[in-house]
Amino acid sequence: KRLFEGVVDDTLLDWSVATLAAAQGFANISSFFWAAVSHGKHKVKFVTALKVMCVLLVGLVTIIPTTSFGLGMLLCCVIGTRVCYTGVVTLRTTIWQANYPRENRANVAGAIATIQSLVLASVAFGVGQAMDHNEAAFRWIYPIAASFGIIGAAIYSKVRVKGHKQLLHEELQSPELVSIKPWRTFHLLIEDIQFAKYMTCQFILGVGNLMLTAPLVIVLNDDFALDYLGEILIVTIIPILMIPFSTPLWAMLLNRVHILTFRSIHSWFFVISSLSFATGILMRDMTLMWAGAVIRGVGFGGGVLAWNLGHQDYAPVEQSGQYMGLHVTLTGI
Numbered sequence: 001k002r003l004f005e006g007v008v009d010d011t012l013l014d015w016s017v018a019t020l021a022a023a024q025g026f027a028n029i030s031s032f033f034w035a036a037v038s039h040g041k042h043k044v045k046f047v048t049a050l051k052v053m054c055v056l057l058v059g060l061v062t063i064i065p066t067t068s069f070g071l072g073m074l075l076c077c078v079i080g081t082r083v084c085y086t087g088v089v090t091l092r093t094t095i096w097q098a099n100y101p102r103e104n105r106a107n108v109a110g111a112i113a114t115i116q117s118l119v120l121a122s123v124a125f126g127v128g129q130a131m132d133h134n135e136a137a138f139r140w141i142y143p144i145a146a147s148f149g150i151i152g153a154a155i156y157s158k159v160r161v162k163g164h165k166q167l168l169h170e171e172l173q174s175p176e177l178v179s180i181k182p183w184r185t186f187h188l189l190i191e192d193i194q195f196a197k198y199m200t201c202q203f204i205l206g207v208g209n210l211m212l213t214a215p216l217v218i219v220l221n222d223d224f225a226l227d228y229l230g231e232i233l234i235v236t237i238i239p240i241l242m243i244p245f246s247t248p249l250w251a252m253l254l255n256r257v258h259i260l261t262f263r264s265i266h267s268w269f270f271v272i273s274s275l276s277f278a279t280g281i282l283m284r285d286m287t288l289m290w291a292g293a294v295i296r297g298v299g300f301g302g303g304v305l306a307w308n309l310g311h312q313d314y315a316p317v318e319q320s321g322q323y324m325g326l327h328v329t330l331t332g333i
Helices: 010-037 043-063 068-099 102-133 135-156 164-172 187-191 193-210 213-223 228-256 259-283 286-313 317-332
Strands: none
Touching: 010 068, 010 213, 010 317, 043 068, 043 135, 068 102, 068 164, 068 286, 068 317, 102 135, 102 228, 102 286, 164 317, 187 193, 187 317, 193 259, 193 286, 193 317, 213 228, 213 259, 228 259, 228 286, 259 286, 286 317
């Protein structure tokens, strides 16, 4: 939003911001595709290959020119990364379900989310600070971050999956469970009515929650006198930093209750956060904006657990990818 201001038309720039904010969402529609093409394939090798693709696309951001073409290139890189990462998210839950018992799964996912959030917050803080001093700083920060991604992918390639051969055998014996045709994915909603009801509730919550980021970025830039770091703090850093603090508490709850009970409590944090942002914008009150970011982060802490693990309270392990694929696809829609 700030880097390309004055380079392209303001309306086009705002639509580009909306596209970037929505990229994670609509890339999720590709989940059914990844669930289908990975069916019967070596899970760790498949996930590792997708991670490498993510790293390469992130690295490409380094060379984008500050022109209309560069903005288009940036959009393609971000969307491409999100599409590949959707495959990672869809498939890693199958690995988690195979490797960890139900009562420990939330703790494992929480530990992973904690590390991920600290890394993301650190990089985001570095980008904000550096770009306040020099707008071109992303050209050296991104390749450094991407190089760590390559190391991470190499480490992940060594992961072992319990009962992997049996899992792949069961998948190969049941090719009818998945399809690259999106409408075949939705048959699950007919076959599992309870999961369909859960997905309906989540869909309604998600419609409001996922639409928040783009207008928040635009309002912070247009109506509040914040620098790069200030905007990134509210949109990204503060919500992400709350994940390590809140996830262990949410994990204790999720280990004890069904996902439906968990969501009936957890969802209210997103409602309160949205109300805080709305009131802060109307009153031009930065205190309410900071509060909204904190509360949203607490919601994210539970969200990283529920979003990754919730479907497993309904899905048998051999259909975990299919259930997650449907869940992620509906998120994208």
